Amino acid sequence: MEEPLLWEKGRPGRNGMSIPDSDVPDAQLAADLCGEGPDFPDLSEVDVVRHYTRLSQWNFGVDTGMYPLGSCTMKYNPKINEKHAASEGITSAHPMLDDEYCQGTLRIIYELQNYLAAITGLDAVSVQPAAGAHGELAGMLIFAAYHKSRGKKRNKILIPDTAHGTNPASAALCGYKPVSIKSGPRGILDVDQVRELMDEECAGIMITNPNTLGLFEENIREIAQIVHEKGGLVYGDGANMNAVMGIVDMKKCGVDVLHLNLHKTFSTPHGGGGPGSGPVCVVEELAGFLPSPRVVFDGEQYRLEDERPESIGRMHCFHGNYGVLVRALCYILTMGAENLKKATQYAVLNACYIKVKLKNHLHLAYDRPCMHEAVFSDKKQQEYKVTTLDIAKRLMDSGYHPPTIYFPLVVHGAIMIEPTETESLEELDTFIEVVKEIVAEAKSDAELLKNAPQRFKVKRLDETQAARQPCLCG
Amino acid sequence: MEEPLLWEKGRPGRNGMSIPDSDVPDAQLAADLCGEGPDFPDLSEVDVVRHYTRLSQWNFGVDTGMYPLGSCTMKYNPKINEKHAASEGITSAHPMLDDEYCQGTLRIIYELQNYLAAITGLDAVSVQPAAGAHGELAGMLIFAAYHKSRGKKRNKILIPDTAHGTNPASAALCGYKPVSIKSGPRGILDVDQVRELMDEECAGIMITNPNTLGLFEENIREIAQIVHEKGGLVYGDGANMNAVMGIVDMKKCGVDVLHLNLHKTFSTPHGGGGPGSGPVCVVEELAGFLPSPRVVFDGEQYRLEDERPESIGRMHCFHGNYGVLVRALCYILTMGAENLKKATQYAVLNACYIKVKLKNHLHLAYDRPCMHEAVFSDKKQQEYKVTTLDIAKRLMDSGYHPPTIYFPLVVHGAIMIEPTETESLEELDTFIEVVKEIVAEAKSDAELLKNAPQRFKVKRLDETQAARQPCLCG
Amino acid sequence: MRYLPHTDEDIRTMFDTIGVSDFEGLFRTVPESCRYDKEMKLPPPKTEWDLNSYMAEIKSMMKITPEHAVLVGAGRYQHHIPSTIPAIMSRSELITAYTPYQPEMAQGTLQGLYEYQTLTARLLGVDVANASMYDGASALAEALLMGIRIGRKKKRVAVSKAIHPHYRAVVDTYFAPTEYEIVELAVAEDGRTDLSSLSAEDGFAAVALQSPNFFGVIEDMEKSAEAIHAADSLFIAAFSEPLAFGLVKSPGSCGADIVCGEGQSLGIPVSFGGPGLGMFGCRDKFVRNLPGRLVGETRDLEGKRGYVLTLSTREQHIRREKATSNICSNQGICTLTAAMYMASLGGTGIRKLAKLNFDKAEYLKAGLQQAGATLCHDAPTFNEFAVRFDSDFKPVQKSLxxxxxxxxxxxxxxxxxxxxxxxxxxxxxxSKDVLDTVIKEVKK
Amino acid sequence: MRYLPHTDEDIRTMFDTIGVSDFEGLFRTVPESCRYDKEMKLPPPKTEWDLNSYMAEIKSMMKITPEHAVLVGAGRYQHHIPSTIPAIMSRSELITAYTPYQPEMAQGTLQGLYEYQTLTARLLGVDVANASMYDGASALAEALLMGIRIGRKKKRVAVSKAIHPHYRAVVDTYFAPTEYEIVELAVAEDGRTDLSSLSAEDGFAAVALQSPNFFGVIEDMEKSAEAIHAADSLFIAAFSEPLAFGLVKSPGSCGADIVCGEGQSLGIPVSFGGPGLGMFGCRDKFVRNLPGRLVGETRDLEGKRGYVLTLSTREQHIRREKATSNICSNQGICTLTAAMYMASLGGTGIRKLAKLNFDKAEYLKAGLQQAGATLCHDAPTFNEFAVRFDSDFKPVQKSLxxxxxxxxxxxxxxxxxxxxxxxxxxxxxxSKDVLDTVIKEVKK
Structure with missing residues (x-):
């Protein structure tokens, strides 16, 4: 069913929500300040409800089916966490009241800080960053503040070509020029290359581990040692933490600063692009640099500590995406250590299973033991002129969200599959069968793939036109 | 996307909800009483959530679009009412505790009783019946108890051919043999016919007003007088109350007993077939016969009154579908008298508008001023061998739920359209255009209609086979 | 008003199309003498926020809050409900749909009901279950009427006094205008129904027991089945706590012919007694006498599996006064809720949960006995039991x-x-803490 | 564990397929020296019911309950949120979707974002708005960085001291590692920013004001625009209460070049400060410098209208370190929420609601003055204002x-x-009652 744009609907004078009657006298605002008010359409409640119900029906979510978007960790988002985040005790809490009135909400932050420290192996945590990239920025600000505190401004940073996409931009915001490191033939970093590039102009290195090829950076400790020896710091992009909970101790790896994505590993919903949450975790020596305020507990009271001279300062108007923190805490409390570790084990098991089952059908970029995701490509389909994009679009017609495509950039035509631990064996098997069928179709009837998708509200969309003649406002 | 039956999924040992650990010792039940437990599939939480999410996606609801199912009054179901019915204060209230512990929940019943009395014009109300047909049964039991109290058992009842379908069955349950009255040429009851059939064997008459042709029974007062003169009672089927709120006073019409459908007029959701709620309203003289217990207020306390010797007794284990009552009360409090009357006016306005706009395209059974619904038929399409069913199925493909079809029985191939007041003029116009297109298609390409629907999970289903070889259990 | 979309301009347009000049023109068929001649006496319209305040006031009038532990059952049982259930069942495609008269666009409801019927049949041990009745009490009344229809010439039915008193009251209501007689069967010392004097000469079309019964006592269903069948009657088994069948033998497997009762325990909140769920099943051979809606499997034009309402010849739309019952709307969404709950528990889960209910009740039972109370009955019970106190329990109850x-x-x-x-x-x-508090208070 | 579907048998099957004998086999690339060698120190897993108890305990620790009237704003505003919004926004197709990388199966999110961009542009009076930033504070920091990018050679920006102190703190954080200088502009007696000494020689790439500012004072935006443009700087207008623009002139219409701020007021709960919504818009000519995601209209293969993420050349995936910003995930669902709220209010509604906020604040303002308090500033305010008390207010505050x-x-x-x-x-x-109580308590 079609649904027009909001302003193509409505009639002046309708309304879609209650507005209280006034119980106070009319007051007058100076005429030169008064505006006309925005040109919004007037709609009834049923107009609005149907509009968004229809919109929702054009979307695919984790509850609809498997969403194997590599590097995005689209696991099941538990309903109970939504309930608690939406409870009035949480939603009505005001952030500008004195600490004594907010003991419950502060406790949630305090406990989450501790639990995230326990999970990563690091010592101190701030949950203020509002998304992964915001956490990266916090990390880079900590790098900058650390070097400044030691009287040395550094101007470069090492970033492997298998890092997450936002790493270079986050570093650039802090004045660091990214120096790219090519991953070695095994898809992971080569120690010698790091040794060659690391110098005292370099603030440190940003490592995604497992990297975006789904491979564990086996040399991370040696690399960290090299970086540390040159006075640098090691940043860990923890977006892929789902692959290593209870298995890897980030401190033992030599990581100094790490961000997490609560909207990946810790099951909070992605909301079509947010709100996320990107807590930043550091070793003890860097705790003073964490964003302010921090939540501390003096044995009796939870308090917001603001007088922290070394701190990089405030990253967010208040405490970050608090509602997301509530959900993540609920998840951690529900899972406990044993189930978080199982989640990791099953996530890796599922990815390895898909890798083994599909590697004769899709080209496997690096045939090595993968962690939480496996990166294939369209290499075998090139002879039929079928691309990764065609395969992705055809998957839609079978009821699956496609994997991440054309990322990481180091694999040409990449197809990056991350099933997560919440997919059952039956779901995996069905998905695998569908991919095999599509691979067969690529050979027998490439047009079928070229014309996909067919089952949606729109056919394949012209993204080039959108960028060439931007129409951003109706 | 396909979704198997529940027991075609799952693996032994999975679980989909938390079960508390035991904090008490193990106890032993006599072995001869112990069973094996039911053969249910074991599923994970995500299995279950996806199963029902997918199922829901195969359904059409009022939030999806216009649902002009005649006689079912599918109006918008406000979200705020759902919230209050689901609030813990309501859902946790236990019905077997003493009145003093339940003052809030009893007050809701008490106020709803009063408001429904005010809306119908009648004097006393019981909200115990759990659905419309249950309300009818309550009404018929009151008829029986009333006649018995006067020492006369009667054995027949008059029911017009334009009455709702459940009326005869409800009467039969109370030992009344229905005597059918044919509606007159104007689609409404003929006074003389009633006079002819009404006698002292007859318990009374059951009148749906407006009737299922959407017409007001203009002679109801005279008819009531005839029935009353013969010692009978007048039952009003209030399923179509949405057409007359604030316009018609049921007591002035001569109605003695009336049931309402809260899941029609009072906006509570139908839930794919329930729970409904069918309060029964009576004139003062019959108040003693209402089901027990009743909620009374002594100026200080709300009480359940159970010692009521004339009462027909208990109809439901507790207070009927209480959660539905909460929703209906919320609706009435939100609307107030002025908006309930407007609801009626707009409902009739919308039906009349559709009637006028479509009467040149579909045959109009009775071209008279209609109330809340208009009854068309497939008469004009017969020459193309297109039936009401074909038209209905084709409507689906345009994103509409079809109207009620083949009912009332007095119109051959009936198409009974009830838009309700919550449909806007734009929605009506779009619907009208779609019907016109289908009428044009019936002429130009009847096969298109015969093969409809095309856009759903299944094509046209074989209902005959289902009845011939029933498969009721998997 | 936010639910009413028409603007004055819309209304004028429509008046013009219809050919009337005002609303009065639409109601000209309503005689003056039938008119509502004053304003309906209702409070002025409330905004959403005023309504919230009103409901907050209602809540403040409740002496029992959601935080109370409720150790009262008697037909409504407080069980944990996973948050998945309200999250899914509030999806508007499910909750705002009507009865699935157009099966092609209601496959969600229909498959859901078919699954409910199947899981219910498995739980109760019957061949077929319908798509629900209003509640356990009206289900029992309908079951007895069904027994009469099957029993043909027989004009009497028997019901155990250990059946929930409200259920029996509803049966009385349904039977009042009929010519049929209801006989009540006494309860023996041990809390089970006394069937010792039952004989074919009683002429009972059906005999109804509840198990677990009102006192929580598990009837000896197999022996009862023998006795009732020996008396040439149908065996109707009622229940108010279906969770019991996770632990005890199902009524159908013990020989019941018709099984009916209340399904509220299966994921539906107590909600002051409603909405609940009337569950109803029987042996295959009685299916054409079964009241209520049924969903059946069928095929579409292309042979694909699908679901439809079926056997509607038993219903009012076709047979009208000859219908098996007048039931039409049932408890739709509660039915889906119960199915979702049964699926969430699973076979493994329901056994575990039923055992936990049993163990906890036994713990309190033993504790109260130790504290000086006397068991009223000594037959085994499931999650409910009756005790007699030597001294007045009311002050203890108040303190608790x-x-x-x-x-x-x-x-x-x-x-x-x-x-x-x-x-x-x-x-x-x-929790054990709550149970210990009760025991301690009784001991005092 | 209910979120983890694998049974032991499943796991064995998968081990066999992969060719490992246990989980250890899957992690053999992780060196021993990197291993987590103990159990993670976390509380034991809680059931859903234990978690509910935990959250009830948290709630009981809050001295301010949901029933409190909160007359504190300062960046987070308690407004009524219609129940339609959580009902719709919790639909899993919306809430559990990822960023719409595959537009054909994300038209809901995309059309919703496009509508949000449009309504936001209309509200703020700008040509184009992006699909959100993290919050008002970080949006201001990004706006100033954008001002620097546009200003090219200029190394300084100016921010009013009447901007929310937390916003300024975030700006400081973002600017700390850069070479750029931030100058703070003083607040005049009347509560408005003093721009009297502004000149082109200051070399400000951009000047940022907030209106209504932290004190609730409505800045004279038109005059400010003149002064700032005369000084050859970009005018950045921030806000924390967008509802004001239902009554007062929009920043864009007054001449602001970049408009940014916090959208929490638009249907998003206070929630201890997050998630909120960074709103961000600018003139057309600056669009290629705009940080954050953008949705644009396009056509499908058959010419049908559809929506996609666009201008991603500004983003990190393509330009990496040359991106306009590092922002990636934004406040997706909050964006849709705000759009739904704006649509529910409508043009008529937002004017009415803004006026009501203004009137109520004026009522308290007058009452407090009568009760002896002094206004800190005499310029007009919107729904917030500052007063000075002669005697210690803390005891009054406590009593309230x-x-x-x-x-x-x-x-x-x-x-x-x-x-x-x-x-x-x-x-x-x-309510007026609440306001009268405050006035009375101050008078005492």
Missing amino acids: MEQGIAAGLNLSGFYDDMDNCYLFCVTETA | MEQGIAAGLNLSGFYDDMDNCYLFCVTETA
């Missing part, structure tokens, strides 16, 4: 209420010989 | 807290010269 525990239902209003007898219910929601 | 009213934010921690000054916020949620 103040500690956040609503414990014990006074049975004296229901049975003549049960002064100072109280019915306790213990589900998985009651 | 006990009566269920949290009133007034102490400004002494934020500004040197504001001892015993308090910032009050009045929205449509505060």
